Amino acid sequence: MKHSLTELNDVIRNRRSIFPKDFSSRKVHREQIQVMLENARWAPTHKMTQPWAFEVFMGDACASFGHDHAEMYKSASGDAFMEKKYEKIRLNAERSSAIIAICMKRDPEEQIPLQEEISAVSMAVQNLHLTATAYGIGGYWGSGGMTYSAEMKSYLGLTEADRCLGFFYLGYPDIEWPRKKPRHEVRMFTKWHEE
Numbered sequence: 001m002k003h004s005l006t007e008l009n010d011v012i013r014n015r016r017s018i019f020p021k022d023f024s025s026r027k028v029h030r031e032q033i034q035v036m037l038e039n040a041r042w043a044p045t046h047k048m049t050q051p052w053a054f055e056v057f058m059g060d061a062c063a064s065f066g067h068d069h070a071e072m073y074k075s076a077s078g079d080a081f082m083e084k085k086y087e088k089i090r091l092n093a094e095r096s097s098a099i100i101a102i103c104m105k106r107d108p109e110e111q112i113p114l115q116e117e118i119s120a121v122s123m124a125v126q127n128l129h130l131t132a133t134a135y136g137i138g139g140y141w142g143s144g145g146m147t148y149s150a151e152m153k154s155y156l157g158l159t160e161a162d163r164c165l166g167f168f169y170l171g172y173p174d175i176e177w178p179r180k181k182p183r184h185e186v187r188m189f190t191k192w193h194e195e
């Protein structure tokens, strides 16, 4: 065996979504995020378009981003505005040690279908999340708030063809590492053809 399958299985199966309400004040370091991003860039990418793009908010920039995101929601929501949602957007950011905006930058030649570019970014995020898990750092991919809005696109300097796919909130958990959420058995989603 070339690599430790036991270690690999452990990291993959122990990866969990851990939410900002459960983050402690312990800081995630820039060097650790650098390693997460290094691993992210080794995701597969059709025609090597490497469509992932990340904006990292750390330190005071987390709260500023949270404020901007919440205000963006307030301006856009009109009569549908909910104070609870505003506060959730703001507090998720304030409680995080770092936030990574997950973006897809469309290849100008549009050589491959959009879903393949989004798939490549998703695989990069999985690499990032598994790396965080190996450090004992918690995180989750949040796609709420203004993720898919034109306002967020403009805030992040994205073009019409690009996409914001969400935000990865990072922090050390101050709870026991959560237990696995049950998944369907392999036999329930797999059909084998052997003859």
Ligand SMILES: Cc1cc2nc3c(=O)[nH]c(=O)nc-3n(C[C@H](O)[C@H](O)[C@H](O)COP(=O)(O)O)c2cc1C
Pocket: 015, 016, 017, 018, 140, 141, 142, 143, 144, 166, 181
């Ligand atoms: C593309 C994507 C978007 C997600 N958006 C949200 C979200 O907006 N809010 C949320 O609570 N969880 C979100 N999640 C995390 C899922 O809730 C989580 O992965 C799921 O509950 C399984 O838990 P686990 O990651 O601990 O295995 C998202 C996950 C993915 C892949």
